[in-house]
Amino acid sequence: MRNKLLFTVLFLVFAYPLFAQTYITNVTIADVEKQKLVPNQTVLITRDLISKIQSGKVKIPEDAVVIDGKGKYLLPGLTDAHVHFFQNGGLYTRPDVINLRSEVPYEKEMKLAHQTMEDKLKRYLQNGITNVIDVGASYSYLKQREAFKNKDNVPSIYMTGPLLTTYEPKAYENLKDEAPFSLVKTVDDGIKMVQEQLPYHPDFIKIWYIVGADGLETEASARKNLPIIKSIIDEAHRNNLKVAVHATERITAQLAVENGCDFLVHSVDDEIVKDDFVQLLKKNKTILCPTLEVFNGYENTLGQKLKISDHELQTADPFQLGTLLDLRHLSDTVLVNKYKAHMNSEKEVARMTKVNTISSENLKKLSDAGVLIATGTDAGNIGTLHASSYLNEVIAMQKSGMSNWKIIQASTINGAKILNKENEFGTVSVGKKANLILLDANPVDTIENLSKIDRVINNGVVFNPESIIEETPLALVQRQLNAYNLRNIEAFLEPYAEDVEIYTYPDKLTGKGKAQMRKNYAAMFEKVPNLHCELLGRIVQGNIVIDKERVQFGKEIVEAVAIYHIENNKIKKVYFVD
Structure with a gap:
């Protein structure tokens, strides 16, 4: 046995140079933990890991792949910490928000979401996103993700099962394995529905903490449903699964964190949080994903006031983007005009302005206090297109007052921390996964430079971003x-x-x-x-x-x-x- 072990060690030592190796030379590394740029470094990638980082002159084997990093910046691959693959991002993806099933049957939309999942994943990789976290999928997507394991041309996928909720929109009832929601009516239901997800191996559990649907005021409704929320969290933790909670009110977010929530997937948008709330998140090491832009996607699409950036026009799924403009010609003009009038009304504009202001101020306050922030888009919702919307989100975070370094941390190492993966990826470090992006310009100077991608490296494989999506x-x-x-x-x-x-x-x-x-x-x-x-x-x-x-x-x-x-x-x- 001892001789066999010795042989294995010797084999690995002598075989090491035989593995495919890539050298990135003369590059500036972004040290996201220390918030500093380290120039003139050579990074060696062996197979799918970063095996060496050094400065000065390096002897490079003749058969190695060499990438000249002079004038470029090497960062960890980005993480989108909040996506939904069951939603396409276009106009027809949320029949509970706007019912356009007479135009496009929802069954067709669901089928399309499955058919285009690989395209969505490739678009994420093209945008430098090497990890995606789906915080609300379905059993069918938990099954489908298995097809993408160990593939180099798509990001790593982390996923929950259906959202556990005390309120289920009628549009999603009786969808069986396609259902993105599981209605929980009692404490026993909560425990049972966590257990039902276990055979599908979710990476964590998600709760949709919706209040007011029962006719009660916000806090009364939140406290009424709290025993169910707590039972879900406790059962998930008993099974070593973290819990993400959708909570947009201060009281629901507070109650969720007090009862063990690990990951808040939206900003509090109904009031400016106080210091005790900030300290609660810090004490419990709760991570917050602000999703600043998602509600604007609905407002701008349904209000027909879209302003789509050149970046989105170039990198988004062009067919889903095109549907966002369909309201100009749909036959149900009464419905269309109703939404347009509402979204552009003085009352609604004032409400959204208040929501955006509160969300931004809360993000700045929490970030300044040291609460861990993770970048996420809530992509898949109407007007929030998969992958291409990431740039809009980081720009919104910057406008809130977050520094560029903190946004870079939120987009890399903090995303890894959500699932305790910070020892596997999230920094440019020896021994970590070679999931990296090589940028043509410095994102510390201008956060928009995160989109100026020269190369994407995923599992050690180097991609020209233009080659990831086949032009047609x-x-x-x-x-x-x-x-x-x-x-x-x-x-x-x-x-x-x-x-x-x-x-x-x-x-x-x-x-x-x-x-x-x-x-x-x-x-x-x-x-x-x-x-x-x-x-x-x-x-x-x-x-x-x-x-x-x-x-x-x-x-x-x-x-x-x-x-x-x-x-x-x-x-x-x-x-x-x-």
Whole structure:
């Protein structure tokens, strides 16, 4: 036995150089724990681990992969600590919020969420996010995540089962394995439903602590349901599972933490928290995920006041982004106008302004006091698109007054701490997973630089972010349609070739080159009111996409066909058929 052990050790010692090795040379490392930049470092990655970090001259084997990190910044991979894969982020994903099932049946939306899970995961990785935490899934997603284990081209997935809740929206009743909610009516129910999740191996348990649905005032409702909340927390802890709690009121958050909650997944938004609340979170080492932007996603989408960044237009799922603009042409104008009027009413605008102000002030106060903050988006909700919304969230955190270093900590090491994984990832350290991002610019100077990604390294495998998502003719055409409807000239032109040709079908050339397109379309975007293109039908044949469109120009509505020819991942020719 002793000889066998000795042989194994010797084998590992001599085999070590044979493993695939990657050197990142002359790079500046972000030490997220000490909040300092360490320049001129060489990082050695062996297989999927960081095996050495050193300064000065390094002898590099001839067969090693070498990445020149001069002028670049190496950070741990990011963590999105709050996502939902059962939601797509588009207009039709929450039938309990706005019922559009006559337009898109919810069964179709659920099926689409499963079909596009891999695409969502790849978009996270493309955005430098190497870990995602789904705080409210379903049994079907706990099963599906198994298909992504040990895959290098997707992030690591941590996931709860269905949300345990004392209130279940009717839209989600009787969905069986697809149900994102489990209704808990008694203490015994709470214990039983934790036990029911155990065979699916959730990474933790999630509670949706909703108050007021029973007709009681906030605190009375919270205290009435507290025994159930406590029973769930206690049973989870007995099974060595942490507990996340959705609690947006100060009283629900306080009661949850007092009774053992490990992870608060939203800001308190009904009042400015007092020092005793701050000290309670610090004492209990509770981690807070603020999710500052998610409610704005609903307000801006349903109020038809969307402002989509170039970053989102480029990196989001273009088809889900496109649905956010569908309210301009849906047939149920009474419903659409009702939501638009409500979201833009003086009362609602004042309410959201107050919620945003309180949430931001509370985040600043908690962060300054040393409460652990973890970055999370609540992606999947209407208007909060998977992966691309991360940048909006960190910008909102910065506007709240958090320093860039603290935001970087919240996005890396603190995300690892949620599930006690800080010894596995979250810093650039020897022995930790080689889940890293190489940036072209310093995020300590400007937090937006987190999106300037040169390379993503996941499980030791190096990716060019542009190669993670395969470009398709269909995606190119959808991206330019989205940008058209948002009147964003730069994003509109991005999918086109520099020498693009525009024809009136069949062969009359009416324009050539981006410069001419820019001149024509920029003027139209600036001057034409009520500009909107509705997609009526689409055919994809190889590198050709044919769209049937209904286009509104002010009071005029015309129907046309556009035929897009794609070459070398750009739209090279467009034929318009009147």
